[in-house]
Structure formats: structure tokens, C-alpha cells
Amino acid sequence: MEHTIYKYQGTGNDFVMIDNRQQIFNKKDTKHVAFLCDRRFGIGADGLILLENHDSLDFKMVYYNADGNESSMCGNGGRCLVAFAKQLGVITSKAVFEAIDGLHHAVIEDGIVKLQMLDVDTIEKHDNHVFLNTGSPHHVQFEEEITKFDIKTKGAEIRYGAPYNEAGTNVNFVKKISDTTFQVRTYERGVEDETLSCGTGVTAVALAMHTLGETTSNLITLNVEGGILQVSFDVENNSYKNVWLIGPATYVFKALI
Numbered sequence: 673m674e675h676t677i678y679k680y681q682g683t684g685n686d687f688v689m690i691d692n693r694q695q696i697f698n699k700k701d702t703k704h705v706a707f708l709c710d711r712r713f714g715i716g717a718d719g720l721i722l723l724e725n726h727d728s729l730d731f732k733m734v735y736y737n738a739d740g741n742e743s744s745m746c747g748n749g750g751r752c753l754v755a756f757a758k759q760l761g762v763i764t765s766k767a768v769f770e771a772i773d774g775l776h777h778a779v780i781e782d783g784i785v786k787l788q789m790l791d792v793d794t795i796e797k798h799d800n801h802v803f804l805n806t807g808s809p810h811h812v813q814f815e816e817e818i819t820k821f822d823i824k825t826k827g828a829e830i831r832y833g834a835p836y837n838e839a840g841t842n843v844n845f846v847k848k849i850s851d852t853t854f855q856v857r858t859y860e861r862g863v864e865d866e867t868l869s870c871g872t873g874v875t876a877v878a879l880a881m882h883t884l885g886e887t888t889s890n891l892i893t894l895n896v897e898g899g900i901l902q903v904s905f906d907v908e909n910n911s912y913k914n915v916w917l918i919g920p921a922t923y924v925f926k927a928l929i
């Protein structure tokens with residue numbers, strides 16, 4: 673069956689978007705999702721997102737990784753979906769929607785989408801890394817030589833290694849630039865490669881850096897390969913609340929496939 677697909681990107685994390693309010697998309701066809709995301713045989717994307725109706729909220733988000741499997745929360749995808757909902761006329765400037773990790777509030781203004789992320793109250797500090805869940809699981813570790821580091825090889829070793837094993841994790845390598853700015857490169861589970869940006873990843877990095885005392889600011893700038901994102905948050909009783917991921921979400925093209 674033919675679909676109208678829309679392509680969006682958020683700091684280079686790119687997505688195929690489909691308006692599935694009429695339930696036209698076969699959600700069980702993993703191979704078709706992987707084909708649409710394939711950069712040589714399909715459209716090419718880090719993930720595919722369905723916009724669906726919701727009984728009481730503005731819409732529902734269903735997210736698949738490029739490997740075709742439905743996965744946990746995608747922060748950049750959520751921001752792009754808000755821009756897509758605006759393009760479809762589903763929302764104007766504010767949204768409340770449901771994703772796999774719960775309810776999200778969002779605001780869109782001049783192409784910048786602010787997306788409220790999950791509250792985080794558990795952050796594991798290990799000898800050489802931090803692990804936390806910001807809607808998706810994230811391993812965070814420092815890497816001074818971040819520019820020439822082999823993210824794909826080193827990221828895959830951590831993603832498939834103990835304690836994560838097959839279920840895996842996303843892996844973020846971080847370099848401190850200043851008290852409020854960090855450079856991040858991310859290996860993404862389900863893409864099984866480096867992506868140019870990861871929204872739940874930079875959120876994890878911002879909270880990890882604050883927890884480790886690398887910053888005292890509650891507004892962090894994250895330089896990623898595809899641009900710049902910001903994360904703001906409040907800290908209450910060792911818990912991170914009112915966490916917002918902020919950055920551009922851009923329409924690329926529309927096609928019939």
C-alpha cells in the first residue's frame with residue numbers, strides 16, 4: 673500500500689513520519705519499517721514515527737528504530753513529531769501527547785521545539801561511567817579525544833557488553849567544554865551506529881554532569897555532531913523534575929512511497 677511520508681530532522685537525527693490517524697499503517701511489518709529507514713534501498717532515517725489519535729490528548733507517538741523494532745522514547749523524534757502535528761493542523765503552538773514512557777508537554781515557536789522529558793530520580797554512578805533512563809537507557813562516559821574517537825566500534829562494545837548485553841543501551845561519549853557546555857557523540861541502540869544527535873542522550877548527559885558536580889547550572893548546552901541542543905531542569909530532593917529538551921525540528925520533504 674502507498675503512503676504519504678514526511679521526512680523531518682532534529683539536529684541531524686532524522687525520521688520518517690507517517691500520519692496514522694486512520695490506522696492505515698501495518699504496525700507489525702518490521703521489515704517494511706526497516707526498509708523505509710534504509711539509507712540505500714529505502715528513504716533513509718534513524719527511525720520511523722507514527723502520529724496517531726488519542727482519546728483525551730492531542731495525539732499519540734509510536735516510535736520505531738531504524739532496525740524496524742518499536743523502541744523506548746526518542747527525544748528528537750518527539751520534538752519532530754510536534755512540528756509534524758503543527759504542519760498537519762493537529763496543534764497550533766502547544767501539545768500534550770502520549771509516548772511509550774508517558775505523557776509529554778511541548779511548545780513550538782519559530783521552529784524551536786521544547787519537549788518536557790521524564791522526571792529522573794535514579795542515577796547510577798559507576799567508576800568510569802554513569803547510567804540513567806531518560807525515557808531510553810543511557811550509558812554516559814567521558815572521552816577527552818572525542819573528535820577522533822571510534823564511536824561505532826567502542827559504542828558497540830559497551831552496548832553489547834555486560835551488564836547491558838542483548839537488551840542493550842545507548843552510549844554517550846562526553847567532553848567538557850565549559851561549566852555549562854558539553855560536547856556529546858552518541859552510539860544509538862537500534863540504529864547500531866553513531867547518530868548525529870540523540871535527544872534522550874543529551875538529556876542524560878546534562879543530568880549526569882549535574883549529578884557528578886561537573887556543572888552547577890540548570891541550563892546546559894550540548895554540542896552534538898548535527899547542531900546544538902539545550903536541556904533545562906529543576907532539582908528537588910535529589911530528583912530531576914521539570915526537565916526540558918530544547919532545539920530545532922525541521923521539515924525536509926514529503927513523498928508518496
Ligand SMILES: N[C@@H](CCC[C@H](N)C(=O)O)C(=O)O
Nearest residue numbers: 743746747748808870871872
Ligand atoms: N534518537 C533518540 C533515541 C531513540 C531510542 C534509542 N535508539 C533506543 O532504542 O533506546 C532520541 O533522540 O532520544
